[in-house]
Amino acid sequence: MKIAVMYQSLRGGTRRAAIAIANSFQSSGATVGIYPVTNIDAQFVLDADLLVIGTWTDGLFGIGAKPAQIGKLNALPDMSQRKASLFVTYEISPTKSLQQFEEWAQERGIDLIHQQGFKVRGPFSKDISGEVADFTQKSMEAIAPTDVGLG
Numbered sequence: 332m333k334i335a336v337m338y339q340s341l342r343g344g345t346r347r348a349a350i351a352i353a354n355s356f357q358s359s360g361a362t363v364g365i366y367p368v369t370n371i372d373a374q375f376v377l378d379a380d381l382l383v384i385g386t387w388t389d390g391l392f393g394i395g396a397k398p399a400q401i402g403k404l405n406a407l408p409d410m411s412q413r414k415a416s417l418f419v420t421y422e423i424s425p426t427k428s429l430q431q432f433e434e435w436a437q438e439r440g441i442d443l444i445h446q447q448g449f450k451v452r453g454p455f456s457k458d459i460s461g462e463v464a465d466f467t468q469k470s471m472e473a474i475a476p477t478d479v480g481l482g
Contacts, residue, residue: 332474335372335379336365338386339403344451345387345420351459352383352418355467368403376407381414381444381474388421388428388448396427401435411440416470420451444473 334356338349346367353365364375368384376382386404390396398404398419417436419428425448436443447466449459 332361332381332471333375333379334361334363334381334383335376336363336383336385337368337371337376337407338365338384339368339400341387341399345385348418348420348449348451348459348463349383349385351463352385352466355463356383356471359467359471361471368407371407373408381416381470382410382441383416383418383470385418385420386432388419388423388425390427396421396424398428398432398435401431404435409439412442414442414444414474416445416447416466416473417443418446418466419448421448422450425449445469 336349336353338345340346349365353363356363364372366372384404387399388396389399415436417432419425419432421428429446429448433443433446445466449462451459
């Protein structure tokens with residue numbers, strides 16, 4: 332299984348989450364490429380079984396929260412009919428960002444299989460390893476071939 336993790340990060344929190352996600356997929360046996368959205372390996376991305384795309388949540392105290400710098404994500408190659416999991420990093424709430432990120436994916440014809448927020452900013456940020464494992468598991472379950480019983 333080949334997975335491309337693409338992210339954009341302002342202060343490093345989303346990059347750290349992307350690295351944790353990539354490591355989790357690798358420990359599950361996947362071949363993983365991890366790239367900032369402005370410097371991807373286009374061939375790896377085209378060959379990937381799953382695209383993972385992440386950005387941070389922009390907005391003041393949850394008001395007007397949205398996925399940050401969506402224009403940079405628009406520069407990614409065509410992803411229509413491709414399976415993808417999305418993630419956002421946040422400080423207060425990921426709800427509005429995830430909703431808008433889902434809309435962005437739908438507008439591009441992406442086959443969205445999972446989305447999740449990770450709280451990574453602030454002095455009281457928590458360990459996200461359990462959440463990352465959950466994200467990885469749900470994403471892999473959605474793309475894994477199912478065994479068909481023969482009787």
